[in-house]
Amino acid sequence: xxxxxxxxxxxxxxxxxxxxxxxxxxxxxxxxxxxxxxxxxxxxxxxxxxxxxxxxxxxxxxxxxxxxxxxxxxxxxxxxxxxxxxxxxxxxxxxxxxxxxxxxxxxxxxxxxxxxxxxxxxxxxxxxxxxxxxxxxxxxxxxxxxxxxxxxxxxxxxx
Amino acid sequence: xxxxxxxxxxxxxxxxxxxxxxxxxxxxxxxxxxxxxxxxxxxxxxxxxxxxxxxxxxxxxxxxxxxxxxxxxxxxxxxxxxxxxxxxxxxxxxxxxxxxxxxxxxxxxxxxxxxxxxxxxxxxxxxxxxxxxxxxxxxxxxxxxxxxxxxxxxxxxxx
DNA sequence: TATTGTTATACTCTATAACTATA
DNA sequence: TATAGTTATAGAGTATAACAATA
Numbered sequence: 001x002x003x004x005x006x007x008x009x010x011x012x013x014x015x016x017x018x019x020x021x022x023x024x025x026x027x028x029x030x031x032x033x034x035x036x037x038x039x040x041x042x043x044x045x046x047x048x049x050x051x052x053x054x055x056x057x058x059x060x061x062x063x064x065x066x067x068x069x070x071x072x073x074x075x076x077x078x079x080x081x082x083x084x085x086x087x088x089x090x091x092x093x094x095x096x097x098x099x100x101x102x103x104x105x106x107x108x109x110x111x112x113x114x115x116x117x118x119x120x121x122x123x124x125x126x127x128x129x130x131x132x133x134x135x136x137x138x139x140x141x142x143x144x145x146x147x148x149x150x151x152x153x154x155x156x157x158x159x
Numbered sequence: 160x161x162x163x164x165x166x167x168x169x170x171x172x173x174x175x176x177x178x179x180x181x182x183x184x185x186x187x188x189x190x191x192x193x194x195x196x197x198x199x200x201x202x203x204x205x206x207x208x209x210x211x212x213x214x215x216x217x218x219x220x221x222x223x224x225x226x227x228x229x230x231x232x233x234x235x236x237x238x239x240x241x242x243x244x245x246x247x248x249x250x251x252x253x254x255x256x257x258x259x260x261x262x263x264x265x266x267x268x269x270x271x272x273x274x275x276x277x278x279x280x281x282x283x284x285x286x287x288x289x290x291x292x293x294x295x296x297x298x299x300x301x302x303x304x305x306x307x308x309x310x311x312x313x314x315x316x317x318x
Numbered sequence: 319t320a321t322t323g324t325t326a327t328a329c330t331c332t333a334t335a336a337c338t339a340t341a
Numbered sequence: 342t343a344t345a346g347t348t349a350t351a352g353a354g355t356a357t358a359a360c361a362a363t364a
Binding site: 014015016017018019020021022023024025026027028029030031032033034035038053056057059060061064068069072073074124127128131132133134135139140142143144146147148149150151152153 | 173174175176177178179180181182183184185186187188189190191192193194197212215216218219220223227228231232233283286287290291292293294298299301302303305306307308309310311312
Binding site: 065066067077078080081082084085101102103104105 | 344345346347348349
């Protein structure tokens with residue numbers, strides 16, 4: 001269908017060419033695609049996109065230190081500091097200086113934070129259940145497995 | 160080592176919990192992971208990350224219209240207008256109003272743009288060849304196939 | 319009326335470096 | 342000296358809405 005195009009006047013289908021083999025671009029477009037649904041699904045909770053994963057990760061790892069969380073989520077420390085402060089101001093997390101290292105900052109959900117996280121969970125799950133794009137559930141499972149391996153998510157990581 | 164954790168004082172490995180099944184988060188982290196290498200590999204060409212895919216896409220689709228390109232790359236029209244203008248100012252692309260629709264704007268690489276694209280190609284290819292993360296080349300190929308299907312990249316798309 | 323591109327604005331995220339207080 | 346977190350700043354991406362020209 002696209003083979004009748006004038007070589008120099010584009011009208012119909014877009015050719016990705018070698019870029020269709022670019023893992024980086026495919027990941028970027030896939031992330032945008034996924035994000036679009038994510039955002040509309042979670043919009044009503046009035047939490048910023050980046051904050052949701054932080055809340056959920058703190059729920060899974062109570063007492064996690066800011067820097068550890070930042071590196072797990074590939075967020076810069078400087079940015080994490082701002083977001084953590086904001087979540088504290090919003091009353092969703094508590095930040096506590098541990099006695100053994102007074103430079104550090106441990107993060108935990110407050111009761112209100114737990115509530116908000118619980119409120120968001122159904123919408124998150126609905127988003128995940130819907131977020132298959134053109135994939136079958138089995139293909140989506142394979143995709144997740146490959147992404148985890150790509151990220152070496154189970155192995156310990158350096159900064 | 161991590162099994163002696165107090166339920167509430169995190170120190171060792173980070174638990175992703177249900178988030179390890181979140182396609183959205185996995186895509187986001189993977190994209191950041193990939194981008195990190197991409198950025199350092201292409202840094203010396205002094206072209207912004209977003210501009211590289213635009214140049215490469217115009218090379219593949221000479222005469223493509225701004226809006227079509229924007230939707231293919233999932234960039235908002237307003238943003239594309241700025242980037243296209245910038246690339247034009249840099250002398251890398253030419254923007255031409257087609258006679259059949261004088262609202263539109265067709266994009267083509269200039270000679271200088273072709274040169275820059277050609278200069279970047281080896282670094283792009285080196286990045287792609289390196290960008291397997293923890294995957295085997297076969298797994299990376301499967302990952303690309305799944306992402307293309309997730310994106311329905313071959314099928315025509317709505318806005 | 320609808321569409322293409324443009325401009326303007328505000329917000330989010332990112333990168334960097336300098337700073338403090340602790341270790 | 343090195344590390345954890347903070348602050349400040351600049352840059353890049355994104356979302357939205359209002360607008361002009363054209364269809």
